[in-house]
Amino acid sequence: SQELEQSPQSLIVQEGKNLTINCTSSKTLYGLYWYKQKYGEGLIFLMMLQKGGEEKSHEKITAKLDEKKQQSSLHITASQPSHAGIYLCGAAPGGQNFVFGPGTRLSVLP
Amino acid sequence: DVKVTQSSRYLVKRTGEKVFLECVQDMDHENMFWYRQDPGLGLRLIYFSYDVKMKEKGDIPEGYSVSREKKERFSLILESASTNQTSMYLCASSSLTGFSNQPQHFGDGTRLSIL
Numbered sequence: 001s002q003e004l005e006q007s008p009q010s011l012i013v014q015e016g017k018n019l020t021i022n023c024t025s026s027k028t029l030y031g032l033y034w035y036k037q038k039y040g041e042g043l044i045f046l047m048m049l050q051k052g053g054e055e056k057s058h059e060k061i062t063a064k065l066d067e068k069k070q071q072s073s074l075h076i077t078a079s080q081p082s083h084a085g086i087y088l089c090g091a092a093p094g095g096q097n098f099v100f101g102p103g104t105r106l107s108v109l110p
Numbered sequence: 111d112v113k114v115t116q117s118s119r120y121l122v123k124r125t126g127e128k129v130f131l132e133c134v135q136d137m138d139h140e141n142m143f144w145y146r147q148d149p150g151l152g153l154r155l156i157y158f159s160y161d162v163k164m165k166e167k168g169d170i171p172e173g174y175s176v177s178r179e180k181k182e183r184f185s186l187i188l189e190s191a192s193t194n195q196t197s198m199y200l201c202a203s204s205s206l207t208g209f210s211n212q213p214q215h216f217g218d219g220t221r222l223s224i225l
Contacts, residue, residue: 033213033214035216040198040219040221041218041219042114042116042200042216042217042218042219043200043202043214043216044216045213045214045215045216048213088152088153090214097155097169098155100152100153101152102150102152103152
């Protein structure tokens with residue numbers, strides 16, 4: 001079973017809409033990374049959350065870490081076609097091996 | 111900016127061939143990683159290295175080996191390529207300050223097809 005689960009698996013939104021992607025761990029999260037991947041390319045580092053309650057923003061993307069829920073959410077405001085891609089979370093659940101979530105595929109319709 | 115460069119974007123090889131995938135990083139990072147990415151299976155760690163000449167097995171090392179003779183270069187070797195090694199291969203590097211609290215920076219990936 002996956003140590004990091006992501007929901008939804010895929011998402012199609014109209015340009016301009018807001019959306020949220022979740023990453024949930026079965027173990028304690030001591031920090032978490034968010035990455036974006038364009039199809040057929042490498043992963044681009046978006047942001048790192050290092051402690052519970054931390055929230056970071058980069059342009060129209062905001063992510064926060066809820067330690068108690070063992071969950072992180074990534075929120076995109078006023079989505080644009082340039083936001084399309086696969087979003088992956090990465091962490092070391094329980095302080096053990098670093099793993100990536102399965103990814104959420106986002107499509108933004110113009 | 112960190113630059114991780116993989117030698118090929120696309121590669122086609124034949125079953126039984128010995129295949130070399132090369133990765134170079136320019137940020138003097140101690141840690142380097144090789145992953146493969148497959149639909150439905152996500153990213154899986156093959157090998158990683160935390161220093162020159164040091165290597166550790168990841169989750170799926172079978173059929174692969176690695177070489178790290180210089181700090182900036184980490185090579186993945188398919189000793190005898192098989193069709194089930196057709197995949198997207200991603201190299202990454204990170205600095206040493208704790209294995210899991212510095213972000214990994216990725217190359218553009220190599221899409222390898224074994225015929």
